[in-house]
Amino acid sequence: MRKYELDELFEVLKRHKITTNKESVRHWLREGKITGSKGAGPKQNGWLVTEADLLSFLKERLPEHVTPELPGEDQSTTTVVLTEEEKEAIREETRQELLEQLAAKQIWEGRFQLKKSFVNACLDHRRIENRELRTYILNRIMQYKGGYATPGVLYLLDTFNFDGERLSFDSNFGSLDEQIVFSLIEHLRQEYVNPEKRKQE
Structure with missing residues (x-):
């Protein structure tokens, strides 16, 4: 069984927020609050504490729900520093996973109804003059009802569902209706x- 010298013992206790003073550890050893024996160091007069005795002391001092963590004999720790971009990528990945779980359970924030006049106005704004393209986009939008009586899309936060795909809002626009319709126009x-x-009409 592993034995801990004073410095190692102090580091474990400090990590568990029991003390920040090495002298306190010496005092507890002398008083017998931590069971230890002499025999460490070059003069063999330093303290040694067994893992079992250390765990026993930790259990007395820590709240019941906290499990003591002891370093392994050959354990080496590596500190990983993430850049802001990496942190943002992790946050976005987590967010996307959550959105997928909610969408899979058919949990949506609301439903946005698609109106032909508004879609036409957005097509004009985008200057889509190619008649075939314009007709294709308009027909695809107005035919998509997603099980409802009128054309529309279900949305959650800044994404919406269209024809089995989850699309992101177009953040270049301010209002919900514009963010959805302009994103949809670009997608189509x-x-x-x-x-x-291309879908067959």
Whole structure:
């Protein structure tokens, strides 16, 4: 069984927020609050504490719900420092996983109804004048009802569901209706120019 010298013992107690003073550890050893024996160091007069005795002391001092953590004999620790970009990527990945779980359970924030006049106004704003493309986008939007009587999309936070795909709002616009419709127009424009993705009308 592993034995801990004073410095190691102090580090363990400090990590568990029991003390920040090495002299307190010496005092507890002398008083017998921590069971230890002499025999460490070059003069063999330093303290040695067994793992069992250390655990016993930790259990007395720590709240019941806290499990003591002891370093392994050959344990080495590595500190990983993440850049802001990496932190943001982790946050975004976690967020996407959560959104997928909510969408899989059909949990949505609301439903946005798509109106032909508004879609046409957005197409005008985007200056989409190609008649075939415009007709394709308009028909795809107005035909998508997602099980409802009127055209519309279900949304959650800044994403919405269209034809089985989760699309992000277009953050270049301020209002919910614009963010959804302009995102949808761009998605369908990309779909139209890619014959493999294009849906048959």
